[in-house]
Amino acid sequence: MKRFASFIVPVLGLIALVGFVLFSYLGIRRDEKALLDDLNRRARVIAQSLTSPALKALRKPPTPDEEDVAERLSAHGRTLGILLCGPDGNVVARSAALADLLGCSDVADAAAGEEITETEVRNGISLHRLTVPLKNASGETEGTLTVVHDTAFIQARVRDAAVWTAVMLALFALLMSAMTYALSRRSFQKSVGDVLKWMKASKEAPPQQPPRNPLLAPVAREVQKMAVKLQSVRETARELSQASQVSELWNSARLKAHAFTHFGNRTLMVVSNREPYMHVRDHSRRRVMVPASGLVTALDPILRSTAGLWIAHGAGDADREVVDRDGKVLVPPERPSYTLKRVWLTKEEEDRYYYGFSNEALWPLCHLTHHRPIFDEADWKTYEAVNEKFAGAVLAECGSERPFVLVQDYHFTRLPRLIRRERPDAVIGLFWHIPWPTPEAFQICPWKSEILEGMLGANFVGFHLPSYVHNFLNTVNAVLPVRVDWDRSAVLHPNGTTFVKPFPISIQPWSERGDALPSDFDAKAKEIRHEWELGDAIVVASVDRLDYTKGIPERLEAISLFFERNPQFAGKVVFVQLGAPSRVHIPKYRDLVTEIERKTDEVNWKWGTETWKPVLLLKAHHDPATVYTFLRMADACIVSSLADGMNLVAKEYVSSREEGGGALILSEFAGAAREFADALLINPYDRSQFAEAIRTALEMPPEEQRRRMQRLRAQVAEKNVYRWAADLLTEMSRSAELSDYQKNAEPGSTQATS
């Protein structure tokens, strides 16, 4: 009925509109004619009343001293004047107003005995003239009398009527448009609503018949086809997942299948401070940058596989230019596969929450590298406020279904609790990418309880290593009045249970990163050697953010010692440092860059020659293709972190060694050291041992290099990031089941306290 109304109302409106225009036009014409008739009548009455004096005047024309008969008529309303013409066409009498306007030769010849009406525009005046013959008693015509009127008032009336009609017309059209718009919008909304409801239902179950709607039928048909395909892909994926559980390595397809099995079509939401793609202004051009972050390296392939939603701080200076109204943009730009939702922060928020509390308090607190944390109350307050802001962004994305949220890292310790407060049903995981210190070290934080309580809002908390899990449970045990279940590695608290587990993170093998690799590795390697004048030198590569936890000054000291003890390598080896500037507004980071530059200069000055520089420092954000090429062409790679949650560069180096060979020198303080027994482990603080490890790496027989690298590569291939993600997703769905179980067992037990 509504659809019929939305059709019939505009049609009726159109008919009414045409009718209105027609009637208005005819009405105006009728009025104009009536006014003219009226004028005619008036002129005729005047002419009749003047016939006798006019005849007298014809017989005895007035002398200039006598009263002008013509002027007697000036008082007649809209009458302009009269003109009295003699039988010879001579002017006998004429009103002054007509003096320059009309002569006897201009008026129609009424001598034939008939009155004549004329209208014309003369000297810009619209004139109406009635000319009557003046007859004597015997019926002979002695002259003519012309009564002249100004018809401007008729035109003015017609114009007014036309304007009024136009205004009414416009109002009417406006009203009709508004009604038509409102009706069609309602009807369209309903149609779209029906189709949407049907589409949502088709996501879960086999697609039903689409709603019958002629307007959207073609769209519905296409969607139905897609839904059918999706259904079959899901089936295939499930089968594939089951079949490959036994021996296959984890890859994107298998993760996809795994995610389907556990989540169906529900969206996995990931929250982190750092966004995976930044849009930045490069002079007048806009370009996309992949930030240097282990977190980004690990999570991007997972989001691509699961088509999830990533919520992060929009930190690029051109980020706002590409998002929609909700701050969303599809990424990666070259092959959109998931949604990035950007959250905007003010400068002060960034300053206090990111640079301040996250990176001047928590970062040094968790990385024991002898840098004193700065605890500032205003930083903490802003940190809490930004966590609230992100909670708002997450909650805005939660529909009626149970949300699955994976929070990342130390920037969001309060977030799990904030989400839980609003959505007790949510399944929340928190993954901590950096080390967790001992309880003694952590307890110096003035807001230790608030941080831990916030984290326990999650169903599970993941760390890279069992030792971090152990430290965390000990810290919770020491700080909060909760019970730690050591056997199940869980914390039991008033709001439920939080499981704490190690999930050593990994990388997406380079072999799966088709779009990020150079199309021709040999050509790219040649180009790089040429550009940086590396000739055929042995390359030892390091790739780091310029961060004081990475042990870069210690590395430069060890390099210097290495040349001192092994002069046979002079001129033959180049240590390439790819260094991405990081957190540049923090004084400690700026000082570090100065120190690295100074130490690089010192080594180059002390050991270099005119044709050879032992250290090449390339300070920039390098794209993945450049990083890959340097790693693959490097005969050795050094990772010398003083403290590091995992360090994915170590794994990227191993993954890049397609031809086998190469040696990895790895700090025993990087999480990766727990997995990589075949690396040359070093204590970066021990310069002598470090320098010796460099020599060992460069002198290692190729056969041994290959053997070690083979084992390392097998490890990275098997425990790749897809497997890490699969373990996390399994933990998420286990948590969901567990919280359902708890809810059923003791109703209200999962309700969060405010």
Ligand code: G6P
């Ligand atoms: C570490 C942290 C990440 C962070 C990355 C880069 O890996 O665990 O959360 O993204 O450093 O640091 P940035 O401050 O540039 O994000």
